[in-house]
Amino acid sequence: MAPPPSGPTQEDTASSAAASESPAPAAPAIKAPPPETPTAIRRRSYIVLSFWLLVVFLGLPFWWKTTTIYRADLPLDRMLEWADGKACRPAIPIQIAVHADSLQEEEANHLVRLAQHAIDDLNDFSGHHLRLQLAPRQDRPRESEQNPNSALSIHLKPGDATTAALDPYRAALDITYPLNSVPPLHSASSMLTTYIATELRSTFAEEQSIVSYLLSSSPTSKPAGLSPAVVEALEKRATRALRYAPTYHLTFSLFTDGPAPTTWDIDTAINEYMKPLLDVLGPIHNFTIDTQVQLYATPGVQSQTLTKDDLASFINAAEWPLSPSIGGAPTINFLTFIGNQTIGFPDSEGQTSQSWMIPQWGTVYLLSQPDTNSHVTKDALRQPMLTFGGHLLTLLGTPQSGSLPLRLSSLSRIRSADLLLRASDALGSLARLSRSLPSIAIPRNVADGVAKSIRHLEEACAGLGSSEALYHARIAEEEAERAFFEKSMVGQLYFPDEHKIAVYLPLLGPVTVPLVMGAIKEIKRLLQARKQRAQEAKDKKSQ
Amino acid sequence: MLFPIRLLAVLATSLFLPLASAEHTNNWAVLVGTSRFWFNYRHLSNVLSMYRTVKRLGIPDSQIILMLPDDMACNPRNAFPGTVYSNSNRAMDLYGDNIEVDYRGYEVTVENFIRLLTDRVGDEMPRSKRLLTDDKSNILIYMTGHGGNEFLKFQDAEEIGAWDLADAFQQMWEKKRYHEILFMIDTCQANTMFSRLYSPNIIATGSSELDQSSYSHHADNDVGVAVIDRYTYYNLEFLENQVKDLSSQKTVGDLFDSYDISKIHSNPGMRYDLFPGGADVARSRLITDFFGNIQNVEVDQKENGALEEELLELGRTIAMLRQKEADELNQYNNATSVPASQPTEPVKHIRGATALTEDNWWTKKVVGATALAGCVGLWALGSFLET
Numbered sequence: 001m002a003p004p005p006s007g008p009t010q011e012d013t014a015s016s017a018a019a020s021e022s023p024a025p026a027a028p029a030i031k032a033p034p035p036e037t038p039t040a041i042r043r044r045s046y047i048v049l050s051f052w053l054l055v056v057f058l059g060l061p062f063w064w065k066t067t068t069i070y071r072a073d074l075p076l077d078r079m080l081e082w083a084d085g086k087a088c089r090p091a092i093p094i095q096i097a098v099h100a101d102s103l104q105e106e107e108a109n110h111l112v113r114l115a116q117h118a119i120d121d122l123n124d125f126s127g128h129h130l131r132l133q134l135a136p137r138q139d140r141p142r143e144s145e146q147n148p149n150s151a152l153s154i155h156l157k158p159g160d161a162t163t164a165a166l167d168p169y170r171a172a173l174d175i176t177y178p179l180n181s182v183p184p185l186h187s188a189s190s191m192l193t194t195y196i197a198t199e200l201r202s203t204f205a206e207e208q209s210i211v212s213y214l215l216s217s218s219p220t221s222k223p224a225g226l227s228p229a230v231v232e233a234l235e236k237r238a239t240r241a242l243r244y245a246p247t248y249h250l251t252f253s254l255f256t257d258g259p260a261p262t263t264w265d266i267d268t269a270i271n272e273y274m275k276p277l278l279d280v281l282g283p284i285h286n287f288t289i290d291t292q293v294q295l296y297a298t299p300g301v302q303s304q305t306l307t308k309d310d311l312a313s314f315i316n317a318a319e320w321p322l323s324p325s326i327g328g329a330p331t332i333n334f335l336t337f338i339g340n341q342t343i344g345f346p347d348s349e350g351q352t353s354q355s356w357m358i359p360q361w362g363t364v365y366l367l368s369q370p371d372t373n374s375h376v377t378k379d380a381l382r383q384p385m386l387t388f389g390g391h392l393l394t395l396l397g398t399p400q401s402g403s404l405p406l407r408l409s410s411l412s413r414i415r416s417a418d419l420l421l422r423a424s425d426a427l428g429s430l431a432r433l434s435r436s437l438p439s440i441a442i443p444r445n446v447a448d449g450v451a452k453s454i455r456h457l458e459e460a461c462a463g464l465g466s467s468e469a470l471y472h473a474r475i476a477e478e479e480a481e482r483a484f485f486e487k488s489m490v491g492q493l494y495f496p497d498e499h500k501i502a503v504y505l506p507l508l509g510p511v512t513v514p515l516v517m518g519a520i521k522e523i524k525r526l527l528q529a530r531k532q533r534a535q536e537a538k539d540k541k542s543q
Numbered sequence: 544m545l546f547p548i549r550l551l552a553v554l555a556t557s558l559f560l561p562l563a564s565a566e567h568t569n570n571w572a573v574l575v576g577t578s579r580f581w582f583n584y585r586h587l588s589n590v591l592s593m594y595r596t597v598k599r600l601g602i603p604d605s606q607i608i609l610m611l612p613d614d615m616a617c618n619p620r621n622a623f624p625g626t627v628y629s630n631s632n633r634a635m636d637l638y639g640d641n642i643e644v645d646y647r648g649y650e651v652t653v654e655n656f657i658r659l660l661t662d663r664v665g666d667e668m669p670r671s672k673r674l675l676t677d678d679k680s681n682i683l684i685y686m687t688g689h690g691g692n693e694f695l696k697f698q699d700a701e702e703i704g705a706w707d708l709a710d711a712f713q714q715m716w717e718k719k720r721y722h723e724i725l726f727m728i729d730t731c732q733a734n735t736m737f738s739r740l741y742s743p744n745i746i747a748t749g750s751s752e753l754d755q756s757s758y759s760h761h762a763d764n765d766v767g768v769a770v771i772d773r774y775t776y777y778n779l780e781f782l783e784n785q786v787k788d789l790s791s792q793k794t795v796g797d798l799f800d801s802y803d804i805s806k807i808h809s810n811p812g813m814r815y816d817l818f819p820g821g822a823d824v825a826r827s828r829l830i831t832d833f834f835g836n837i838q839n840v841e842v843d844q845k846e847n848g849a850l851e852e853e854l855l856e857l858g859r860t861i862a863m864l865r866q867k868e869a870d871e872l873n874q875y876n877n878a879t880s881v882p883a884s885q886p887t888e889p890v891k892h893i894r895g896a897t898a899l900t901e902d903n904w905w906t907k908k909v910v911g912a913t914a915l916a917g918c919v920g921l922w923a924l925g926s927f928l929e930t
Contacts, residue, residue: 239568240841243677276859300601311840313789317603319641328670343842356842360568360679386855387843429717437710484718490654490663496704 041525048518055515069439072447076431078454083428088461090215090417092128094204095465097135100156107182108134111156111193114183118197127215128208130200151409151465152203154196162192164199171405173203206399207410210234214417240359241397244415244422246474247286247329250274250392251362254376255297255320256338261369264336264376266291272378273385277392280404284412284470285396288329294320299337305344311356314364332395333362334388336381340368355387363391412470419473420460423453426480433484440489449483452476567722568679570836572597575610575656577688577697584768585759587615588629589687589729589775591637596782597683600835601789604643608659608674611644612651612698622765629771629779631763645672653703660711662720678719683727683833687775690730692753693738705739716742723818725795725833729774731756734812745817746795746825750774751809758808773807782834789835796826 081087098115100108116132123129135153152171159176166173175196183190213234242248254264270289278287297320301310315322315335322333343353343366355365365384369376394400398411427450434442453476460472574597576590594609615627616638626636646655658664659674676682689696693705715721726747728736733749740747750757750772759769760776771779781801785793802811818825831837 239566239679239839273855276855276862279862308840308842309790311842312838313601315603317601317836318598323603323605323671328666330675353843356840358838358840361838389855426718429719433714433717436713485661485663487658487663487665490658490661 045522048522051515052519069441070444071434071440071442072444074431074434074442074447074450075454076435079427079431079450082424082454082457083431085424088420088424088457090127090420090461090464092211092413092417092465094128094130094152094413095150096130096132096200097150097153098132098156099135099153102156102158103182111183114187114189114193115196118189118193119200122197122201125208125212128204128211130204151413152200152406154200162195164195166203166403166406171403171409173199175199203402203406204410206401207414210237210399210410210414211417213238214414214421237397240357240394242330242332242360242395244419244474244477245285245330247288247327248396249327249329249331250287250289251322251331251333252289252291252388253320253322253333253335254291254293254338255299255335256293256295257298258338258371259295260371260374261338261376262293262295262374264293265378265381268378269381269385273382274389277389280408281392281396283467284408284415288327292321297337299339299341304341306341307344311343311364312358315358331362332392334384334391335362335364336367336376336384337364338367338369338376341366355384355391357391357394360395362395363388412467413465416460416464416469416473419470419477420457420464423457423473423477423480426477426484427453427457430480430484443486443488446483446486446489449479449486453479453483566679566839567681567832567837568839569606569676570602570681570683570833571606571608571674571676572602572683572834573608573610573659573674573685575651575684575686575688576612577610577651577686577695579613579698581615581618581620582768583613583689584615584627584766585629585771586687586689587611587613588627588637588770589772590685591627591642592629592771592775592779593685594642595635595637596779597834600786600831602834602836605671606836607643608645608672609643610646610651610656612648614647620767622767628763628766629776631761631766631770633763643671649698651698653697653701653707656697656703657707657711661714661718674720676715676720679722680720681833682721682724684724685727685729686736687729687772690728690732690736692732693735695728695730695736705736708736709739709741712740712742712745716744723828723832725828727778729757729772733757733774734810737812737814740814740817743817743819745814746828747812747814747817748799749812750807752812755809774802774809774811777802777806782830786830786834789831789837791829791831791835793830794826795828795830795833798830799826 078087098108098112100111103111112132112134119130119132132154133150135150152173155167155172155174157174157176158179160178162175162177162181164173164175177192177195181190181192183193209230213231252266252270254261254266270291281287298316300313300316303310306314314337322335323331343356354367355363357363365387367376367380367384369380393407396411397414398407399414401407402410430446430450434440456472456476456479460469460476463469463472572593574590574593576586578586590609590611594607597607598604615621616625623633625638626633627638628635629637646659659672662674664673674682686695690702694702696702712724722744724745726737726740726745727749728747729750730736732751732753732755734752737745737747737749751774758773760771760773762769778798781793781798785791785797785801799811799813804810815822815825829835
């Protein structure tokens with residue numbers, strides 16, 4: 001059987017459709033278009049094929065590449081290990097140098113060994129332990145004084161009775177002992193060593209409880225044997241103290257509700273009363289300072305006697321310009337208000353006070369002065385400044401007990417442990433975040449920051465208790481925070497399917513329709529051609 | 544038998560007491576209006592009324608983030624220039640002379656809002672425009688605008704989805720950026736906006752259910768448009784009349800109970816299930832925990848004076864000693880230990896044009912040179928063929 005005359009064109013539905021659409025009835029006989037040459041047909045299939053190849057091998061990879069979200073490889077497991085406290089068990093070794101020049105070398109060694117045993121027996125918290133070390137003899141005073149890693153030095157001197165006193169000017173504990181209390185060389189314990197151990201323990205008790213509280217509020221928590229009263233005090237300290245920042249901005253403000261005073265000797269007062277303190281805090285924090293005077297400032301509470309509730313709303317937050325937002329450092333406010341208000345205590349009669357501290361914010365001091373005085377002298381500022389200084393230490397989280405040098409060195413140790421935990425925590429948050437939000441982009445500098453943070457964390461963890469720990473912990477925390485708060489890791493992460501369709505359809509619809517239709521037609525034609533060939537073969541056979 | 548149990552109970556309470564007393568130390572408010580144009584006057588006045596309220600209750604401007612997409616006070620169609628009123632009696636000018644708008648005009652975008660919540664901002668962002676909260680901060684988040692099922696429109700240009708909001712809150716929680724959140728939203732189908740939240744410690748409330756509109760309260764004929772929405776109006780009514788100052792003991796539950804469907808004309812929704820302890824604990828939170836700024840002050844006792852004198856003396860002596868020590872140390876050896884806070888050294892500035900980033904400098908040079916050489920080659924080829 002011969003194929004119908006319009007055979008070749010029938011396969012090409014497009015041209016046949018065009019033919020049927022033409023005003024055919026007008027013409028007496030349907031004038032079929034000339035049959036397509038096989039080369040034209042082949043060329044058409046090549047065109048369709050090449051379009052498809054282009055789309056599949058160029059278009060699709062291009063689309064895939066440009067729409068995938070870049071996610072840098074993060075060491076997620078390592079980060080989570082840090083967060084869970086598995087990577088580092090924070091332990092603060094405290095080096096204590098023992099100066100016992102009045103004893104024989106052997107005796108002194110024995111004494112130190114015994115005292116160390118006594119301390120180990122007393123200590124039940126592994127995160128913070130004291131290590132005694134016999135300091136070199138006084139013959140070479142330079143080295144013995146300059147060991148930067150010893151937190152405290154003990155000076156043993158013979159005396160009448162066993163006494164202990166903290167040196168107010170240095171991190172040193174002076175212990176006197178009666179001559180007969182030195183343990184003989186082969187004794188297992190003695191009164192003196194027990195005494196030294198208990199003294200040391202009580203000296204470091206606050207630091208130890210703070211550290212154990214810090215560690216227990218992290219996931220590594222072990223039931224720390226702290227009494228509820230101690231926990232409450234620690235809780236209070238935590239709410240009072242500001243978050244660690246390398247730099248704080250101090251704002252000294254003079255507020256008055258009238259036209260006077262207009263000037264104050266703040267410059268000399270700061271130099272005289274604040275500067276020494278700021279200098280000692282220098283290794284831990286930097287400070288920037290500004291001052292202001294505000295006249296006709298109405299406090300939030302008008303009454304003459306202020307109750308405790310009034311104090312909370314005394315600061316007129318709506319009108320007083322108290323947040324200068326200068327630079328990037330958090331502000332601590334020290335406010336002197338000229339007024340003769342008094343603070344009333346409901347429970348204790350007759351007691352008065354001039355100042356109060358607002359946790360994590362600063363201090364207010366009520367300074368009463370005659371109205372006519374238009375100048376506040378340096379001497380009048382003495383008491384406020386001293387109060388501010390004391391409160392500054394509290395706001396920075398300094399422990400309350402012990403001599404100042406000791407308090408400061410424990411502050412630096414506490415802060416390094418604190419920063420270490422914070423940095424590990426930030427790493428953990430970032431790891432969990434990148435797992436829970438698979439569509440968030442993670443740029444490469446985040447991975448760099450994480451790597452740097454982990455490196456410094458390792459160093460800080462290894463050197464905890466030494467002076468470098470704070471430096472490393474600070475960098476680790478900074479880097480971890482910067483990685484978490486990376487600016488480009490933002491954007492709308494969730495797109496409903498309707499949105500995707502709405503974006504892609506107008507673009508891809510017109511492109512895909514001819515592509516798909518062309519493919520379908522080509523396939524149809526191929527199938528038909530094959531059928532025809534089979535038919536022809538059959539016909540041939542039957543002939 | 545009774546005794547040990549009682550003992551146990553006492554022990555248990557003493558153990559859990561510190562946890563229960565964990566409290567917030569600062570309050571923040573994020574107040575967001577999302578619509579532009581004069582006929583949306585009421586959304587701006589909603590936000591400004593809320594702003595007045597939190598300010599009245601003691602949250603300082605530095606802890607309020609106010610987002611206003613349009614300036615109604617300076618709109619040419621405003622018959623009362625320089626003012627915004629939320630009531631036709633025009634008793635209180637909300638605009639006043641002491642208002643601090645943090646994000647305004649085209650700065651109010653979905654991206655900026657999410658950046659604000661997650662604090663993913665650049666170094667150039669001033670502190671006053673950042674939400675510097677920590678794990679002890681309570682945050683009030685109030686939003687108003689035009690919304691729909693699980694979205695809220697920003698300025699007729701884009702929208703924030705309920706999922707995005709939920710993810711932002713989760714990121715905040717993950718980074719310990721809040722203690723508790725009160726999320727309040729006044730828009731059409733508002734309750735759908737908090738349906739996707741999944742982070743703990745959030746109380747959420749909204750003005751209307753799915754397929755319900757949120758209506759305006761009344762119009763001012765002289766202003767010419769509606770001046771406030773119903774839901775916000777009745778919230779404010781409660782806050783103005785019942786929460787006079789910081790000592791108010793009214794709770795969040797009292798506020799929610801005051802909602803009257805016949806007045807609001809839509810069904811306000813609340814969500815407590817994210818709050819540990821559920822509805823009871825959430826409802827017992829004080830209004831001032833979110834709208835006010837409670838500070839637990841510590842008053843000094845008189846006898847501390849002597850102690851501080853001592854402190855000062857100590858400080859001075861120590862400074863002197865340090866100085867001496869440092870001098871001696873410098874003389875002996877110049878061994879440097881790493882200081883905790885390194886003084887910022889003056890950086891040498893290179894004058895003239897400098898690249899912003901130094902990375903890939905050579906690669907870029909090479910690429911540029913190749914491109915240039917290619918162009919020259921093409922030109923040479925072209926002119927060769929032409930001749």
